Amino acid sequence: ETGVTQTPRHLVMGMTNKKSLKCEQHLGHNAMYWYKQSAKKPLELMFVYNFKEQTENNSVPSRFSPECPNSSHLFLHLHTLQPEDSALYLCASSPVRTGGGSYNEQFFGPGTRLTVL
């Protein structure tokens, strides 16, 4: 699979578990995003990273912890989650124009379907 990949595709975890979601993009983009997608709700932006620096934290609870070691990889570390955190977690990336700003088109990964028991 090319473009934006995510692993695992499905994850079931208990509320006391610690797990991590991984996203990798092969498009040479410099901006990466985490979204939460719940049924009947808009895509909720969680975090934005540009050139490995976090530029947006959309009031996300601390039980979600992002990590961006380089422009190609993005992680979402999960601990002590709640059942209401069950959702599809989508990663996306987009190119960033030299000098700032972005072309805005976002390329999404296939998502990780998370179930918290």
Next chain:
Amino acid sequence: GENVEQHPSTLSVQEGDSAVIKCTYSDSASNYFPWYKQELGKRPQLIIDIRSNVGEKKDQRIAVTLNKTAKHFSLHITETQPEDSAVYFCAEGLTDSWGKLQFGAGTQVVVTP
């Protein structure tokens, strides 16, 4: 960007008919308006976008119109086909906002043969 309202939430159309989805936004500074299509079990994919310097853009059976004064934009799908069945999301953003987009809640489009 702030809230984006998208209507309708579901839309059922007969094959061959047209489908229209409308979104309204509140941030007058927004200048980029993409539409994403998400088929069942698949990732969202950009199908068309429009920037604030134009009022309409067309790509084969798909068109988007933008009314900056009224702060709304619409997706038009003509001659609908079964493969158009999907959830469609509108979004709005600023080209200088490091790619941050505000998405609508989505419209489930069902095209019946």
